[in-house]
Amino acid sequence: MAEKSVEQLTENEAAAELERLAREIAHHDRLYYNQDAPEITDAAYDALRQRNLAIEQRFPHLVRENSPSRQVGIAVSGKFDKITHAVPMLSLDNAFSDEDVRDFAARVRRFLRMNADDELALTAEPKIDGLSLSLRYEKGRLVSAATRGDGQTGENVTANARTVADIPRVLAGDVPDIVEMRGEVYMTHADFQALNARQAEAGKQIYVNPRNTAAGSLRQLDASITASRPLHFFAYAWGEMSAMPADTQMEMVAWMQSIGFKVNPLMRLFTDIDELIAHYHDIEAQRGALGYDIDGVVYKVDSLELQSRLGFVSRSPRWAIAHKFPAEQAMTRLNAIDIQVGRTGALTPVARLEPVTVGGVVVTNATLHNAEEIERLGIMIGDTVIVQRAGDVIPQVLGFVEGRRPADAEKFEFPTVCPCPLKTPIVREETAGGAEGVIRRCSGEFACPFQRKEHLKLFVSRRAFDIEGLGDKQIEYFYDDADLQIRTPADIFTLEARDRANGLKRLKNRDGYGEVSAQKLFDAIEARRTISLERLIYALGIRHVGETTSKTLARAYGTWAAFEAAALAIAQGDVEATDEMDALDDIGPAVVEAVGRYFGEEHNRAMVEALVAELTVLEAERPAADSPVAGKTIVFTGSLERMSRDEAKAMAESLGAKAAGSVSKKTDLVVAGPGAGSKLAKATELGIEVISEDEWFTLIGR
Numbered sequence: 001m002a003e004k005s006v007e008q009l010t011e012n013e014a015a016a017e018l019e020r021l022a023r024e025i026a027h028h029d030r031l032y033y034n035q036d037a038p039e040i041t042d043a044a045y046d047a048l049r050q051r052n053l054a055i056e057q058r059f060p061h062l063v064r065e066n067s068p069s070r071q072v073g074i075a076v077s078g079k080f081d082k083i084t085h086a087v088p089m090l091s092l093d094n095a096f097s098d099e100d101v102r103d104f105a106a107r108v109r110r111f112l113r114m115n116a117d118d119e120l121a122l123t124a125e126p127k128i129d130g131l132s133l134s135l136r137y138e139k140g141r142l143v144s145a146a147t148r149g150d151g152q153t154g155e156n157v158t159a160n161a162r163t164v165a166d167i168p169r170v171l172a173g174d175v176p177d178i179v180e181m182r183g184e185v186y187m188t189h190a191d192f193q194a195l196n197a198r199q200a201e202a203g204k205q206i207y208v209n210p211r212n213t214a215a216g217s218l219r220q221l222d223a224s225i226t227a228s229r230p231l232h233f234f235a236y237a238w239g240e241m242s243a244m245p246a247d248t249q250m251e252m253v254a255w256m257q258s259i260g261f262k263v264n265p266l267m268r269l270f271t272d273i274d275e276l277i278a279h280y281h282d283i284e285a286q287r288g289a290l291g292y293d294i295d296g297v298v299y300k301v302d303s304l305e306l307q308s309r310l311g312f313v314s315r316s317p318r319w320a321i322a323h324k325f326p327a328e329q330a331m332t333r334l335n336a337i338d339i340q341v342g343r344t345g346a347l348t349p350v351a352r353l354e355p356v357t358v359g360g361v362v363v364t365n366a367t368l369h370n371a372e373e374i375e376r377l378g379i380m381i382g383d384t385v386i387v388q389r390a391g392d393v394i395p396q397v398l399g400f401v402e403g404r405r406p407a408d409a410e411k412f413e414f415p416t417v418c419p420c421p422l423k424t425p426i427v428r429e430e431t432a433g434g435a436e437g438v439i440r441r442c443s444g445e446f447a448c449p450f451q452r453k454e455h456l457k458l459f460v461s462r463r464a465f466d467i468e469g470l471g472d473k474q475i476e477y478f479y480d481d482a483d484l485q486i487r488t489p490a491d492i493f494t495l496e497a498r499d500r501a502n503g504l505k506r507l508k509n510r511d512g513y514g515e516v517s518a519q520k521l522f523d524a525i526e527a528r529r530t531i532s533l534e535r536l537i538y539a540l541g542i543r544h545v546g547e548t549t550s551k552t553l554a555r556a557y558g559t560w561a562a563f564e565a566a567a568l569a570i571a572q573g574d575v576e577a578t579d580e581m582d583a584l585d586d587i588g589p590a591v592v593e594a595v596g597r598y599f600g601e602e603h604n605r606a607m608v609e610a611l612v613a614e615l616t617v618l619e620a621e622r623p624a625a626d627s628p629v630a631g632k633t634i635v636f637t638g639s640l641e642r643m644s645r646d647e648a649k650a651m652a653e654s655l656g657a658k659a660a661g662s663v664s665k666k667t668d669l670v671v672a673g674p675g676a677g678s679k680l681a682k683a684t685e686l687g688i689e690v691i692s693e694d695e696w697f698t699l700i701g702r
Ligand code: IVH
Pocket: 090, 091, 092, 125, 126, 127, 128, 129, 130, 131, 132, 148, 184, 236, 237, 298, 317, 320, 322
């Protein structure tokens, strides 16, 4: 029997369910910890805990005294328990130049009394900028996870570590009775930015960098919050081991991988110090493209025998050193704060900085997220601010230098009207709870030239009309052009005709264009005059209507005429049309409301009508009915090895299935690759069928 989703539970059902879950989880805990004989899979166990937490989140007043969420390393007092490390967690000595590295190698050789021609093998691997974690496995099962703390004693974050997909709960293969694996928990840039965007939208704390966020996420008292944050783990060291499976660092890392850990792919072995240093510069050059923060390269003596001979000085090993990258923070003057208007009218303050080089890149702008963030930082215009750039993360202002505030520093007042020429009032939306939200929006919508420009940029973008030669830059150019003005999407399709009437001012006679390039642009526009329904719907820029939703709408309505009729009916409050759209898979009330609002606006209707008059809109493809996945909703999660995510989605769609981004009770099938996390857990919780990538290919007969 399918379980009721948490959203559907009544209060009484929730209370009963919490009691059942507490009993069930306690039962499995006993089997797992005391008897070493679990009867359910880890995923099923995680699903129970997650369901428990989800219910508690919805009904906080029902949280039980003996709730599983209050146990296993989650101290009720609001503090974590302490764990004393069986083997202390050390720090590393630093090298800041190539010379320092040569000195390190020379010191090692001297200490070991090696001859000049004796070979010294050193490993080199990225120094991950996250937080270190020690994972203790007994008889192959994860029993505890501890942060580094002061090196001797750390915090017990076991429940949280269990929610990290890269951390195996059971080791693969035959492993020693006691295995302590150590490594770094980190967050990718992409996940960090997405999280901060969500935090900003919800008016919550903005994190400074991925490291800080990973630490904050792991040290949550509520493990369900950790579970909702995408954390990763690289293993690179060990603590107590009841037996050693290898004699060298390289072999140890290969072994870690074989028992189920992720290890960093950039680790190499060198016997030549110049090559080792070359690898450092190689990694440094790749730094921005890795997708996660690293702050240097760690070198280790490869032989474990030599490591033990070398031993430690105070709290760092003599056999390892961290070669740090140059700092990626700098100080510069905050010249101004500008307001940027996004496509939906959201106003974002941007710091305009005196150009400064940070980590090899000249930085002139940094995002300030929202007014609350400016308040929190306490910055004033004219201040000397500290700017940080981490990898390809957008530069951030960390704070200002106290002693350097000029007498004429100015406090920034958040405007009350949009900076656009219309000066429309700024509104603050209410949050779900009825409080004033942090997002300030221009109320001008399509009348606001800034929003129009952003809408035009969306309109021509790759996933919408995809017009070659017409990108952000050209939209800026044509928007204000006296003779070839593009102010609405329809203007794009009349560009060539209007150009012909322009005589000497024709595009081909202008700077930056010639006969050929002007014609190329017109041809590219012409090529898109015939467009799929889903692209058209997406390109309209209706709030909450992204690519997937557009696809769903296109498939459901089939033709532009049918979609438009439904949208207009919804705008007029037609209940039947509203319910019909609301009933579509993956479409909720927010989308329906947004569609209604959009088509309820006179100028939007005029804009759309003029556009559609220029186009031939294709009918949406009907799903193929005879494939085994036709009509099914499929979610791909984890890393896929035989195809890219985009390819997987396209494949599913070509077979008449729908590829969704998140797991819900409407999901029919989940295809999970390695590293699948919360979506997989959700699928298990909901009892949805989960298959591997290989099984997917078998299923569709390829
Ligand atoms: S080895 C006995 N390898 O750097 C030495 N540490 O500054 C054990 N770190 O506390 C550490 N990446 O948190 C090692 N590839 C790596 C590392 C690494 C990051 C961190 C670790 C350690 C700190 C020392």
